[in-house]
Amino acid sequence: MDFLQSLTTIASITPNRPWGLDVPNYFWFTGSSAAAFIISSFAHVFGMRKYKPIAGFSLLLAFVLLAAAPFNLIDDLRQPGRILNFFAYGWENFLTSPMKWGVLLLLAYPLLILFEALVLYRPFFVRQAESARSAFAGRWFRMMALGNMRTDEASLARDERRGLILGIIGIPLALSVHGYTGYILGVVHANPLWSTPLMPILFLASAMVSGTGLLIILLPLVQKFFTPMGRVDGDMMRELARLLGWFIIIDLVIRFFWLTFAMPFAGEERFVLQAFFQHHFFDVVYIEYLLCLFVPLAIAFSPLARRTGWVFAAGLIAAVGVWLFRWNTVIGGQTIGRTATGFLEYSPHWFGQGSITAVMANWGVFIALLALVMVLFPWDKEMAVHYKGGSHGEK
Missing domain, CATH: 1.20.120 (Four Helix Bundle (Hemerythrin (Met), subunit A))
Structure with a gap:
């Protein structure tokens, strides 16, 4: 074995260290995302009208949780660039590698949620585009409306069908996204x-x-302080x-x-x-x-x-x-x-990668993304539509 090969071998050795705080936090985020999506599907897929007022917000919450979750994995890698290895290597073992399943699931599932949210909120984006005060805002809301500015009954019916199809596909995806994390542990016979x-x-x-x-925690806060x-x-x-x-x-x-x-x-x-x-x-x-x-x-x-x-x-x-x-x-x-x-x-340490501070920062990412999504999507208007004409809630 020459010097260069020896150096390559030594450089490829990964330290034998335990999973730290990032991993249980990642599992919690993905699991809560799956639950939020299932609750939104009670209204969008199973037709349970009592969940209609919170279905849109729950769908957005599912998206934000899953968008924030992978930051835990990147931090756990210690070298963020190594995230590319998940995409570049190991596909020959796909059938027997739950981690490789997760690569596809973590790509497909958030995209599906995003498209379902865009379909759900399309009529609201159309109205915002029509009342936009600037050309940039008009183009932005037109893009969020997927370029479809029609709000006739036929177009709305198509939106509902598309949302139903995406919701049906999303249920097994949501269950698989968190189920594979259990697989990762369950297959470790040692x-x-x-x-x-x-x-x-x-x-x-x-x-x-x-x-x-989590939905019980957030719902009263957003309804009390961020809805009409x-x-x-x-x-x-x-x-x-x-x-x-x-x-x-x-x-x-x-x-x-x-x-x-x-x-x-x-x-x-x-x-x-x-x-x-x-x-x-x-x-x-x-x-x-x-x-x-x-x-x-x-x-x-x-x-x-x-x-x-x-x-x-x-x-x-x-x-x-x-x-x-x-x-x-x-x-x-x-x-x-x-x-x-x-x-x-x-004993978790306070600072650095895999630390208590890193997990707190990931929660900060979640809060920031949730605030951004709440600004971009008219969830409050959608919620108000379902409450209109009824006497709901308590002071």
């Missing part, structure tokens, strides 16, 4: 906490909880609370199957898992389950769901609980030693 066929389903179930919780009606739709908050409660029940059932199959009936791995959950007993049982799942569940199906403040608290606690579940699964799974007893320790 890790007893991850190695289960239930992992993709478990991730999807908990994602529905976090996405609904200036008040919170209490009926919608109660509906989302019930939806959150049912998603928590589904999540708990799947977690029950996961834990009862893994801990009592697995092979030698069950002893490792028993020791793991004993080691993390307080944060898993008291915080993740009792506080972040059972408390929101109790609020959702009790008279407290009639109070917006309690529903907001339930959504916040549930969303945080799913983030903790991602943390305990991704980071906790890596603390299980491969060759020795006991557990490794992981």
